[in-house]
C-alpha cells in the first residue's frame with residue numbers, strides 16, 4: 606500500500622504537504638532501583654552514523670566515557686523498504702567502527718527488534734534505539750532522553766574524571782531548554798520539514814524560519830564574549846544538539862533538502878568556526894562523524910526526493926580545515942586584511 610511506504614514521510618493524500626514528525630514510542634528511563642538500573646554491558650545502543658538524532662547519543666557516550674559500559678552497533682546507511690538493516694560481512698561500502706551484523710539477537714533489520722518487543726508495534730523503526738539485553742525490552746527510542754540518561758545515570762560506574770563531565774549544568778538549564786525549543790523546531794527538525802515537504806508552501810514555511818534561526822545562532826556567536834562553545838568554555842547540550850544537524854548541512858541538506866539560502870562555509874563565519882572547532886579538536890565529535898554514511902544515506906535512501914539515488918560528489922572536503930576557507934571567503938578576508 607502506497608501510504609505505508611517507508612519513504613512516504615508525508616502521506617500522498619496529505620494536501621498540506623507538511624512533514625509532521627511522530628512521537629517516539631518507547632520512553633523509559635534508566636534509573637538506580639528502577640526497572641532499568643544502570644549496569645555495565647546491559648544496554649545496547651543501536652544507531653546509524655547517518656542519523657543526526659543518533660549522532661547525539663554517540664557524542665555523549667564518548668564525552669561521558671561510557672565506551673566500556675554501553676556497547677553500540679551502527680546499521681548500514683542504506684535504508685530500504687524494510688527500514689534500517691544491519692551490515693553483513695559482504696558489505697564493504699560502510700566504513701567506521703561497529704558497522705556489523707546485530708551482535709545481540711542476530712536480527713537482520715532494526716524493525717525486528719521493535720516487533721520482538723511488541724508484535725503489534727505501529728510506530729516507525731527509528732535510531733537511536735536503546736535496548737535492554739537482559740530483559741529483551743526497548744528502554745527508549747528518543748534521543749533527547751537517551752542523552753540525558755547518559756549524562757548522569759551511569760555516574761556511579763564512572764571514574765571521577767567522567768563523573769565530573771557536566772553537560773547540562775544547573776545554572777544553564779533554563780537557557781539550554783529555551784534554546785532547545787527553537788533549535789529543535791526550526792533547525793534539527795526544520796531541515797527535515799524543508800526537505801520532506803511535498804508542496805512549495807510547506808517547503809518555504811520551513812526554510813524561512815530555519816535560516817532565521819541560523820542567523821540567530823550566528824548573532825549569538827558574534828556577540829558572545831566567551832567561546833569556543835555555545836555557552837562558553839564548556840561543552841553543553843546546546844553544542845551536542847546543534848552539531849549533528851550543522852555538520853550535515855553543507856554536505857547534504859543544502860542540496861538534498863534544498864536548504865540553500867546560504868551554506869555554512871560561505872554564509873555563517875561564526876557558526877563555521879564553532880563547527881570546525883568541535884570537529885577538529887574534540888574527538889567525541891570527529892570520531893562519531895562518518896561522512897560516507899551521511900552523504901550516501903540521504904541521497905540513496907530518500908528515493909521520493911532523489912529517484913536516481915545519485916550522490917553528489919561535493920562539497921569537497923565535507924568539512925574544511927580550521928585554517929582553510931572557501932575561495933570567496935578567503936578573498937574577502939584578504940581584502941579586509943589589506944586595508
Ligand SMILES: N[C@@H](CCC(=O)N[C@@H](CS)C(=O)NCC(=O)O)C(=O)O
Nearest residue numbers: 656657658729730731732746747748
Ligand atoms: N525523535 C527521534 C527521531 C529519530 C529518527 O527519526 N530517526 C530517523 C533517522 S535520522 C529514523 O530512524 N527514521 C526511520 C523511519 O522513520 O523510518 C529521536 O530524536 O530519537
